[in-house]
Amino acid sequence: MTIALRPTPLLAQAADAWFDGIADPVEQALAVLTWAGDTFGDEFAITSSMADGLLAHLASRAIPGVHVVFLDTGYHFAETIGTREWISSVLPITLVNVQPEQTVAQQDLEFGAALHDRDPDLCCSLRKVQPLARTLSGYVAWGSGVRRDESPTRAGTKIVDWDAKREMVKINPIAAWTQEDVDRYIAEHAIPVNPLFEIGYGSIGCAPCTRPVAQGEDPRAGRWAGSTKTECGLHT
Numbered sequence: 001m002t003i004a005l006r007p008t009p010l011l012a013q014a015a016d017a018w019f020d021g022i023a024d025p026v027e028q029a030l031a032v033l034t035w036a037g038d039t040f041g042d043e044f045a046i047t048s049s050m051a052d053g054l055l056a057h058l059a060s061r062a063i064p065g066v067h068v069v070f071l072d073t074g075y076h077f078a079e080t081i082g083t084r085e086w087i088s089s090v091l092p093i094t095l096v097n098v099q100p101e102q103t104v105a106q107q108d109l110e111f112g113a114a115l116h117d118r119d120p121d122l123c124c125s126l127r128k129v130q131p132l133a134r135t136l137s138g139y140v141a142w143g144s145g146v147r148r149d150e151s152p153t154r155a156g157t158k159i160v161d162w163d164a165k166r167e168m169v170k171i172n173p174i175a176a177w178t179q180e181d182v183d184r185y186i187a188e189h190a191i192p193v194n195p196l197f198e199i200g201y202g203s204i205g206c207a208p209c210t211r212p213v214a215q216g217e218d219p220r221a222g223r224w225a226g227s228t229k230t231e232c233g234l235h236t
Contacts, residue, residue: 007040007140007169009162015169016160025181029058029173032159036141036171037063044171045069045096046143047132050080051204053087053192054185055145058173060092069096069135069142073127074104075116075206083194090192098135100127116208120224127206133166141169147177150203151220179219 015035022028036044045067046059059066070084088095100107107115107126116123136142148157163170174182186193196204200212202219211222 007167009164012158012160012162012169016158019159020176025174025177026058026185028159028176030062032171032173033059033062033143036143036169037066040139040141040169042067043138043140044142045136045139046145046171047071048087048145049204050076050083050087051145051194051197052083052182052186053091054182055143055174056087056091056093057189057191058185059143064092065094067096067139068093069098069132071128071131072097072099073206074100075127075208077194077196077204077207077210079194079196080204083192086192096135098131100131102126114208116206120209120227136166136168139168141171142166143171143173145174146172147182148175149178151218 015032019028019032019035022031044063046055047069048056050070056066056068059068068088084095084097087093102110107123111122112118115126142163146154146157148155157172157175159172159175161170161172162168185191194201194204201210201222202213202217203223204210205223209224213219213222
C-alpha cells in the first residue's frame with residue numbers, strides 16, 4: 001500500500017509536539033496510535049514483551065489487526081509464553097513471533113553455555129537486537145510500551161521519536177503513563193497480565209537475567225541484577 005507520509009525526523013518532531021499536549025493518558029495513547037495507523041498503515045507494528053496486554057489492547061482498538069512483534073528468545077519464562085498465547089487468542093491482533101537465527105543449543109555450541117552470564121550484551125544482541133532489526137526492516141514505523149516512570153534511563157522518552165539507528169519513526173503511546181494509569185486501564189478492561197507480577201517481578205525479561213524486586217526498588221532493578229547493564233539495546 002502507499003503510505004500518506006514518509007518517515008522523517010521532522011515528521012516525528014512535529015507529531016510529538018502535537019500529541020504530547022494531550023493531557024488524558026488514554027486519549028493521548030489512542031490518538032497517537034490512530035495517527036500511526038492512518039499514516040503508516042500496515043507498515044507500522046508494535047512490539048510487546050508480553051508482560052501484559054495493555055499496549056496490544058490499545059493498539060487493537062485504534063488499529064484492528066495491528067502487527068504485534070514478540071521476540072521469542074528461547075529463554076522466556078513459561079508464564080510469558082502463556083501470556084503471549086492468551087493475548088493473541090483474545091485480542092484482534094496479528095502476532096509476529098520472531099526467533100533468533102540460532103536456537104539456544106546452537107548458540108551454546110558456538111559461544112559456550114550461559115553466554116548471558118559471561119557476555120549479556122552479546123546475548124541480547126544475538127537473541128533480541130538483531131532479530132528485531134531484521135523484522136523491523138519490513139516496516140517504516142514501530143511502537144513500544146516504554147514509560148518515563150520505569151527508570152531514570154527512560155525519563156526523557158518522547159511520545160513520538162525518531163529512531164536514528166533504524167531510520168524509522170518510533171511511537172511510545174504510553175510514555176507519559178504512570179503505574180496508576182496502567183493499573184486503572186488493566187482493571188477497567190480486564191487486560192491479560194503476566195502472572196509473574198503476582199510473585200514480585202517488576203519487569204519481565206528472559207528467565208536467566210530476571211529476578212523479583214524488593215519493595216521500594218526500581219521496577220527494572222530485577223533485570224541483569226548485580227551488573228551495570230540496564231537495557232537490552234532495543235530502545236537505546
